[in-house]
Each structure stands twice: as C-alpha cells, then as structure tokens.
Amino acid sequence: RLSIFSYLFYGILKSSTKCSVCGKKLYNYQYFHFLSFPVFKFKDKDLNIYSGFKEFAKPEIMNGNNQCYCQNCKGLRDAETKSVIFYTPPYLIINFDYGQNKIYKPKKVDFGASIDITGFTDKNCTEKTYELIGVSSHIGSSGNSGHYIAYCKDNNNLWHTFNDSSVSECLFNNVNSNTPYILVFRRVRI
Numbered sequence: 001r002l003s004i005f006s007y008l009f010y011g012i013l014k015s016s017t018k019c020s021v022c023g024k025k026l027y028n029y030q031y032f033h034f035l036s037f038p039v040f041k042f043k044d045k046d047l048n049i050y051s052g053f054k055e056f057a058k059p060e061i062m063n064g065n066n067q068c069y070c071q072n073c074k075g076l077r078d079a080e081t082k083s084v085i086f087y088t089p090p091y092l093i094i095n096f097d098y099g100q101n102k103i104y105k106p107k108k109v110d111f112g113a114s115i116d117i118t119g120f121t122d123k124n125c126t127e128k129t130y131e132l133i134g135v136s137s138h139i140g141s142s143g144n145s146g147h148y149i150a151y152c153k154d155n156n157n158l159w160h161t162f163n164d165s166s167v168s169e170c171l172f173n174n175v176n177s178n179t180p181y182i183l184v185f186r187r188v189r190i
Helices: 004-009 049-057
Strands: 011-019 025-032 035-038 060-062 068-070 075-077 079-087 091-097 114-116 129-139 147-153 159-163 166-170 180-188
Touching (some): 049 091
Antiparallel strands (some): 011 025, 114 129
C-alpha cells in the first residue's frame, strides 16, 4: 500500500542493459522521488532544463572493470545501459547538483513555466507534460553556506517570493533569473 507521499512524488525508472555480445536485454525498474542533474558536468554556459534530461537519458557503456554479467552468455560482458521514465509522478522534483570534489560552481540554468518530457519517457507512458509550481534558488558561493529563496505559484497563477520572513508577489522573469537548486512541477493531464 502506497502512502500519500509515495503516490504524489514517486515515479518509476525503467533501466535496460543490453549485452554487446548476444544482444540480450535485461530490464530493471526502480522508484525515484526526484531526479538529480549534475550541472557541474556541463561546460556550456547556456544551460536549460533539457540539458539535464539529455544527460540523464544518455546511454552509458559498461566495460573494463565495470562489465555486466550476462545470464545468456554466462559471463562478464561489455554492455550498454540507459534509463527512461516509465511512470511519471503527479509531482516531479528536479534537483540541480552544482558541486564536484567539494568545488561548488553555480550556473544559470534556464527553465520554462512548463516542460514536455516526451523524449525521456517509456513509449507506453502517456502523461508527460508538467507545469512549474515551485522553485528553490541558492544564492552564495558555497554549497555549505549561502541563502535560499523560494518561489511558489498560487491557485490564481501568481508567483510569490518567500525570502525569510518576507513574502511578496513577483513576475516569472524574477523566478527564472536566479540559480535554481530545486524545481517542483505538477503533472498536467491533456
């Protein structure tokens, strides 16, 4: 039985691992409650949310000391593994990871008021469109310190800034002008 939290925020990833020798595929399914995009891997300055999805969906070659055991070949083999979203949750949370080896490098990441993740889902997945309803932005030069500001959209489609004890209405352009740390999307049924 799923809790209300699990129902609202958990999606399912479908991973496939294909043996390079016999071509047999092995499928694995696992729950996720957020997707984390490693922004530090990107060298380009003009990042957008789809850059993170493309990195997430990029196939990975498993070779050398990282080979996979193929049950069909009965041995370790080179393989290709990739993941797609099999089930989209009602609320999709995306986290941007700016650090590597304790070095924190914030970058501007563009995102829109909505996203369509069709290219990153399983072919049987039918619900792929989301609207942005919340943003947490980090201001500062360190992942261990700094200041967080939240932006939330209300039921009247108005955006508000939450900055400590201060709350004020704002435009979406203000929301998209900072370095995002967490984005919260609500699934839209079409």
